[in-house]
Each structure stands twice: as structure tokens, then as C-alpha cells.
Amino acid sequence: MFAKGAVWCLRPQARPQVAQRRRGALVIRAATCTSNDFKNGLSIEVDGNPFKITEFLHVKPGKGAAFVRSKLKSYLTGNTVERTFRAGETVTLADIERKDVQFTYVDGDTHVFMDMATFEEVRIPSGSWAKWLKEGSEVTCVFWQGKSLSVDVPLTLELKVERTDPGVKGNTAQGGSKPATLETGAQINVPLFIEEGELIKVNTENNEYLGRVKEDK
Numbered sequence: 001m002f003a004k005g006a007v008w009c010l011r012p013q014a015r016p017q018v019a020q021r022r023r024g025a026l027v028i029r030a031a032t033c034t035s036n037d038f039k040n041g042l043s044i045e046v047d048g049n050p051f052k053i054t055e056f057l058h059v060k061p062g063k064g065a066a067f068v069r070s071k072l073k074s075y076l077t078g079n080t081v082e083r084t085f086r087a088g089e090t091v092t093l094a095d096i097e098r099k100d101v102q103f104t105y106v107d108g109d110t111h112v113f114m115d116m117a118t119f120e121e122v123r124i125p126s127g128s129w130a131k132w133l134k135e136g137s138e139v140t141c142v143f144w145q146g147k148s149l150s151v152d153v154p155l156t157l158e159l160k161v162e163r164t165d166p167g168v169k170g171n172t173a174q175g176g177s178k179p180a181t182l183e184t185g186a187q188i189n190v191p192l193f194i195e196e197g198e199l200i201k202v203n204t205e206n207n208e209y210l211g212r213v214k215e216d217k
Contacts, residue, residue, distance in 0.1 A: 031093040035068040035085035043075075043094040046083060050075040050094035050144045058087065075142060075149045078128055097143040098152070103133045111151070113141060124148045131186040132157060132204050153204050158213050159183050160199050167193045177209075 033042070038056045045051070051072035060066045066087035073080045075096070085091065101113035101122055111130055113122040122141055129151045133139065140152040164180035177189040188202055190209045201210040 030095070032090050033093055035089045035091060036087060038068060038070065043096040044072075045092040045094045046072065050096060050149070051081075054080065075144060078150070095145050097146075099141045099143065101139060101141045101151075103135060103137040103139065105135070106130075113139075113151075115141075122148055124151060127151065129153050129204075132159075132184055134184045155203065155205055156201055156210065157204055158199055158201050159186070161190065161194060161196055164190060164194060164196055167195050 030045075033044075036058065038053055038058075040053055040055065042053045043050060044053065051074055053070055054073050055071040057069045058066065059069055068085045068087060068089075070083050070085065071080055072083055075094070099122070100116045102116055104112050104114055106112070106126070107123070109126050110123050111126050111133070113124065114120070115122055116138070124141065127150055129139075132153045133151075137153075139154075141148055142150045142152060159182040161180050162183050165178050176192055178192055178194075179187060180190040180194060181187050182200075182202070186202075186207070188207045188209055190200065194200065194209075194212075199213040199215050201213050202208065203210055
């Protein structure tokens, strides 16, 4: 967690790409923003690589210059790093494009999707997100500079428990937990009273059980 007393910045003001002619050549300048304009979910480039801002704080210390402390998730590796920027520092926006796709099948180490707008095939190297997918899952494919990078799955999903130890009679919502394998192959911890075949809601960001889902009869 970041320190208390810091100011959250909520003003997204990005500069669009600008085309300029220089000695007969058309030069495209990348879109930029400043660190004062950060917001969660904004895609930026750091050291030439694309990242998504997941947390940020605009800090004004008693002494010294103001700065922005941030947490960035790499689109390339999925890892999260911490980075500090000077207040007002110019940052290049990442050329990120998102497309709605539907998961169709696995081909070795590659997941194959169908672009829901063009019906074209989209192939993406399998990543940590793969454990949340089942045939027909509709997700968002992330592209950077025209190249498919990864998949954004919904923050919460409703999935059935495929395997887990039998519940113990008398267990309630309070108490311990046990491992469970979901229908997509993802493994999470669930309360002791959860049984195989039950539909539950899970948080895909932190692999947490959120609760039972009442199924329509």
C-alpha cells in the first residue's frame, strides 16, 4: 500500500499523435501525456516496452520535488514493477489496441481465438490468463504495434468446481479452506463447505473465491 496523505490524480489529458513534415518526409510523433495525467488502466511505454498502470500516487513531500509513484503491469511478461516519475514528466503512450475475441481451441503452446468482428483467426502464445478460459469464452485480445500480446479476462468469473475434497458436515462460512480445481483447470482455495459441481464466483486478479452463485432452476 502507498503512504497516506498522497493525492490521487484523476485528469486524463493525453496528447494525440502528431504528423509533421521534415525535409519532405512525414514524421509521426507518438502520443504522450505527463505523469500528472496518470490514471489506472492507462497504457504507457517505459524503456520501449508497454505497461498498464495499475496503481499510482501523486506525492508532494515536505521537502524536495513532487513525484508520482506507480505500479505497472507489463503487457509482455505479466509481471508488475514499481516505477517513480517526476511530477509533470512526459511519458509516451503505448499504442495498445483491443479486440473482442472468442476462444476456440489450443494448438500446442498457442491459444487460438476468433475475432468477433471480422471472424478472422487470432493466435496468441499461451499465458497465465489461459487457466480462466473454456471453449467459447469471450475475452479481449490486446495488441501492441499491430502484434497480439495477451488476453484480458474479466475481473470476476462464474465457474463450476470440478474437483475438491468432500465438504465436512457442520462446516459453515466461517473456518478453513481447501484446494479446488475449476472447470477451466484453474486452482484456487475455497471454503470447506463447497462441493464438486457447485457454481462459484472468483476474482481472476488474485485467484480468490468470492462466493456461491445461485443457479436458475
